[in-house]
Structures are given as C-alpha cells and as structure tokens.
Amino acid sequence: MTYNVLIVEDDPMVAMINEQYVRKNKNFNVSGSCRNGQEAIAFLEEHKVDLVILDVFMPFMDGVETLKKIREGKFNTEVIMVTAANDTATLENTMHLGVIDYLIKPFAYERFQVALEKFAAHASALKEANVLDQNSVDNIISNTKKLSPKDYPKGIQEKTLNLILSCLECKKGWTTGDCIAETVGLSSVTIRHYMNYLVQEGQVTESINYETGGRPSMLYTLKKG
Structure with a gap:
C-alpha cells in the first residue's frame, strides 16, 4: 500500500530534504507541500492525506495550532512533528494531540525513515483489526503484535x-x-x-x-x- 504524505515546512531547503527522504521509501508518496498551517488546512480540505510531516515554527499559523485545527477538523490523518524546538512543553502539547512521532532538527535520514515505518506499522495494525479484542487493541497501540x-x-x-x-x-x-x-x-x-x-x-x-x-x-x- 502507498501512503499519501503532506509536507508542511516554511523553509524551502528543509521541505525539499523532507520530500527527498519521503520519496526514498517506496511505500510513501508526496501529495503536496505547504509553507504554513493555513495552506495545510486548505490542502487537507481538498485532498486525502494519510500522513502530515509538520513543522512547529511557521508564519500565520504555527505547527501546534495547525495540529489543533487538524484534530478539530477530524481529518483522517496522522502527524509527525519535525521541529527545532527541543523544549518539553512543545513536546508535551503535541503528544497530547496525538502525534505519532517527534523529530528534532537536525535529524538523520535513518531516524526519519524510522518515523515513517512507525506510522506504516500503526496504519497496518489498524487495517488488519477487523474485530476488536484485547490483543488487537494492544497490537494497534504498540504498532506491532504485543507479547507478554x-x-x-x-x-x-x-x-x-x-x-x-x-x-x-x-x-x-x-x-x-x-x-x-x-x-x-x-x-x-x-x-x-x-x-x-x-x-x-x-x-x-x-x-x-x-x-x-x-x-x-x-x-x-x-x-x-
């Protein structure tokens, strides 16, 4: 299965690097790139996106506010935060809003791929869970089959x-x-x-x-x- 990704980053160079990293994984496709949160919300209203790679510091609407809008709008998408912010308050806020991973700039290519694979494992577990029982719930939460x-x-x-x-x-x-x-x-x-x-x-x-x-x-x- 191929997952559609939206990159939200105001720095053109970083956005280009993120796009290259996504395209190196055959299971992911870049659907679009936006410079700020306002553009991102407008894009999500018109396109189906499985995963958003979201920066924190952006003009007009920052990443945390954008993440809140994504949740309020009930868009069926997961979010990976990519940011230079290394303070615990930002991390805590985004974790409460359900990000699937949090990458601090500068990050290694391998760590970026780990984040993509974490999302893919989570999405696959959700798709395979036709009937929920405790094992399938544990599977979804941990992204993989949970052992005792x-x-x-x-x-x-x-x-x-x-x-x-x-x-x-x-x-x-x-x-x-x-x-x-x-x-x-x-x-x-x-x-x-x-x-x-x-x-x-x-x-x-x-x-x-x-x-x-x-x-x-x-x-x-x-x-x-």
Whole structure:
C-alpha cells in the first residue's frame, strides 16, 4: 500500500530534504507541500492525506495550532512533528494531540525513515483489526503484535526493540552500536544490551572492525533470511 504524505515546512531547503527522504521509501508518496498551517488546512480540505510531516515554527499559523485545527477538523490523518524546538512543553502539547512521532532538527535520514515505518506499522495494525479484542487493541497501540512481558528478559522493552530493529532495516548494511544509539536517541550501553539480545535470538549478526586505528568496534547487521 502507498501512503499519501503532506509536507508542511516554511523553509524551502528543509521541505525539499523532507520530500527527498519521503520519496526514498517506496511505500510513501508526496501529495503536496505547504509553507504554513493555513495552506495545510486548505490542502487537507481538498485532498486525502494519510500522513502530515509538520513543522512547529511557521508564519500565520504555527505547527501546534495547525495540529489543533487538524484534530478539530477530524481529518483522517496522522502527524509527525519535525521541529527545532527541543523544549518539553512543545513536546508535551503535541503528544497530547496525538502525534505519532517527534523529530528534532537536525535529524538523520535513518531516524526519519524510522518515523515513517512507525506510522506504516500503526496504519497496518489498524487495517488488519477487523474485530476488536484485547490483543488487537494492544497490537494497534504498540504498532506491532504485543507479547507478554515474560517473553522478554529483564531490561528488554518491546517498543525499544522494535525501534532498534526499524533502525537496522533502514541502515541496509553493517553499522556500529554508536551509530544506532545516535539515530534512535539511546545510550550506547543500552544499545549494547539490546544488540546482545538480538544476536542471541539470531536476528542480528555481529562482527568486529579492527580497522578503526584504535580500539576495535562491534559491527551489526540484520541477519538475512
């Protein structure tokens, strides 16, 4: 399935980068690009959009106000915030309004793709849930099939695990634990703990890079097949 995306960004260069990032994912199509919230609401009134990539700081109507208008208008679309705002108040406001992810500029291409995949998993779970029961509700909320806590060892959380796996899928090759940590916003110690688990489970292959000019580093990639 292909999802239609609207990019709302007043900086032409950032808007172009966001558009390029979206187009690199075969499951997404850019339906349009708007310079402010007023244009975005007008566009949504005329076009079906599955996902809005929404900046916070814009003229005429900022991203938070635009998000409120989207919810008030009951537009059937999800929203990913993309912003330079790193204050907790903005994050809290947008989370209360139901954003599916929140990206802080400057963000890595891989982290952007993780956000797209998070939306796709959520949309797919909703589509597959013909009859709601507790399992299907858990599936929708967590974006993937939820396992009971006993299925994971201590210190392994399902949402974090899925975020790391999505990151590895975007890398499409060998990568370091530090690179994963920077992309998903977790500590290197936490990533090492999760990678050890994934290697033990046979989902990830590890190797040692001796050509660092210093201390060797571990490399990871998703196991094929």
